[in-house]
Amino acid sequence: MEKLLKKITKQILTVKPLKTKYYWVNIVVIFIFGSSISYFSYVDGQNAAKIIFALNIVVCFTLFVIFSILKSTTRLSDVVGAVNYDYDTLLSKEVWMLENKAGTKARLYKYKKLIALENVTIIHEYFWGEGKAPGIEDFNIKNHEIQPPRKLGSRYVLPIKLDRLYQKGEIIEISYERKVFDSFTKDEEWVEILIMTNTGKSIMEIVFPKNAGFKEARAIRRHGDYVEIYDIGMEKFKLYKDENGRNILNWEISSPVQREFYMIEWIWDR
Numbered sequence: 001m002e003k004l005l006k007k008i009t010k011q012i013l014t015v016k017p018l019k020t021k022y023y024w025v026n027i028v029v030i031f032i033f034g035s036s037i038s039y040f041s042y043v044d045g046q047n048a049a050k051i052i053f054a055l056n057i058v059v060c061f062t063l064f065v066i067f068s069i070l071k072s073t074t075r076l077s078d079v080v081g082a083v084n085y086d087y088d089t090l091l092s093k094e095v096w097m098l099e100n101k102a103g104t105k106a107r108l109y110k111y112k113k114l115i116a117l118e119n120v121t122i123i124h125e126y127f128w129g130e131g132k133a134p135g136i137e138d139f140n141i142k143n144h145e146i147q148p149p150r151k152l153g154s155r156y157v158l159p160i161k162l163d164r165l166y167q168k169g170e171i172i173e174i175s176y177e178r179k180v181f182d183s184f185t186k187d188e189e190w191v192e193i194l195i196m197t198n199t200g201k202s203i204m205e206i207v208f209p210k211n212a213g214f215k216e217a218r219a220i221r222r223h224g225d226y227v228e229i230y231d232i233g234m235e236k237f238k239l240y241k242d243e244n245g246r247n248i249l250n251w252e253i254s255s256p257v258q259r260e261f262y263m264i265e266w267i268w269d270r
Contacts, residue, residue, distance in 0.1 A: 085117070085196070085197045086116065086117055086118040086119070086120045087114040087115060087116050087117055087120055087123065087172065087197065088114065088115050088117060088197055088198040088199070088200075089112060089113070089114055089197045089198065089199040089200065089202075090113045090114065090115055090171075090199075090200045090201075091111070091112070091113040091200060091201050091202075091203075092110075092111070092112050092113075092193075092199060092201070092202045092203070093110070093111045093112075093202075093203040093205070094108060094109070094110045094111075094191075094193065094203070094204060094205070095108070095109040095110075095205045095206075095207065096108055096180075096191055096205065096206045096207065097109065097207045098184060098206065098207060098208055098209055098212075099209065100209055100212075101209050101211055101212030101268070101270040102185060102270075103182075103183070103184030103185040103186070103189065103268070104181060104182050104184075104185060105179075105180070105181060106179075106180040106181075106183060106184060107177060107178065107179055107180065108177065108178040108180060109175075109176075109177050110125075110174075110175070110176055110177075110178070111173075111174070111175045112172075112173070112174045112175075113171065113172070113173050114171070114172040114173075114174070115169065115170070115171055115172070116166045116167060116168050116169065116170045116171075116172060117168060118168055119165055119166070119167055119168065120162065120165070120166045120172065121161065121162055121164075121165050121166075122147075122159055122160065122161050122162060123159075123160050123162065123172070123174070124157055124158065124159055124160070124196075125157070125158040125160060126152075126155055126156070126157055126158070126194060126196060127155065127156055127158065127178075128154055128155035128156060128192075129180075129183050129191075130182070130183055131180060131181055131182035131183030131184075131185075132180075132181040132182050132183075133151075134149050134156060134158075134178065134180075135148075135149070136148045136149065138178055138179040138180075139158075139176055139177070139178050139179075140176060140177045140178075141160065141174070141175070141176035141177075142175050142176070143163050143173075143175075144160050144161060144162050144163050144174060144176075145160070145161040145162075145163075146158065146159075146160060146161075146176070147159035147160065147161055160174060160176075187267060187268055188265070188266070188267050188268075189265070189266060189268065190263050190264065190265040190266070191204065191206060191263065191264055192261055192262065192263040192264075193261070193262050193263075194259070194260075194261050195256045195257060195258050195259065195260050195261075195262070196258070196259075197258065198258060199255070199256050199258070200254075200255065201252065201253065201254050201255070201256075202252075202253045202256050202262065203250070203251070203252050203253070204250070204251045204253070204262065204264055205248060205249065205250045205251075206248065206249045206264060206266070207242070207246055207247075207248050208246055208247040208248070208249075209246065210244055210245055210246050211270075212268065212269065212270040213247045213268075213269045213270075214247065214249075214266040214267060214268060214269050215266075215267045215268070215269045216266065216267045217232060217239070217249055217264065217265065217266040217267075218230060218231055218232075218237075218264075218265055218266075219234075219235065219237040219251050219262070219263070219264050219265075220261075220262070220263040220264075220265060221260060221261070221262055221263075222260065222261040222262075222263065223257065223259065223260045223261070232249075235251075236251065236252040236253070236254075237249075237250075237251045237264075238250050238251075249264055249266070251264060
């Protein structure tokens with residue numbers, strides 16, 4: 001029963017809203033509801049009030065459920081354009097290299113493979129976290145051009161000007177490096193991504209220093225108030241060591257859901 005409820009909940013949360021041109025469905029539903037009231041009133045006038053009262057309860061409960069789902073799934077990403085992007089993401093991979101056990105120095109290596117849905121000349125990356133505010137000097141990119149990052153609420157927007165105009169159907173590849181300072185100094189730390197576009201696969205990886213590791217680690221998927229937590233070995237969240245003996249946490253997420261957050265959280269062992 002628990003697995004069934006989780007599956008139903010997941011299905012509800014991943015349903016995309018109706019497009020504007022389908023709003024006529026709402027009109028049809030209202031028409032059917034009104035016609036039902038009229039019909040029952042005509043057939044059985046004595047019990048019409050009871051029937052109308054019962055129908056009102058059903059409608060109110062349905063609206064409450066819909067409101068709860070919308071409230072828990074509304075995101076800032078909707079406001080800044082999580083939908084209606086000019087491109088989809090085929091693959092996104094980010095590797096966090098933690099360079100010392102104090103957590104004061106790290107590097108992010110990010111690769112994205114996109115497909116243009118319309119003509120595209122610029123894309124936007126989003127990130128956040130504690131530590132030194134990022135500057136344009138902290139980025140290094142191949143082929144394209146980094147624009148100065150700007151703050152948007154608690155996060156930063158990084159515009160990337162492409163090397164040329166990419167037309168519909170063309171593949172866009174982006175690879176860049178970012179220096180990170182003073183972002184992982186607490187005993188309990190995390191990295192997190194927000195799925196902004198339709199995405200085929202997303203990979204998150206954390207490489208720990210050779211002289212430090214973690215006591216505990218878990219992966220977290222979050223959509224509004226809905227949260228799933230995975231231990232190592234679950235849902236393609238795994239641990240392995242490289243040739244230098246460094247611990248590496250890797251999470252491969254197939255078909256992540258737009259507007260969902262995916263996080264790797266750990267407690268340092270240093």
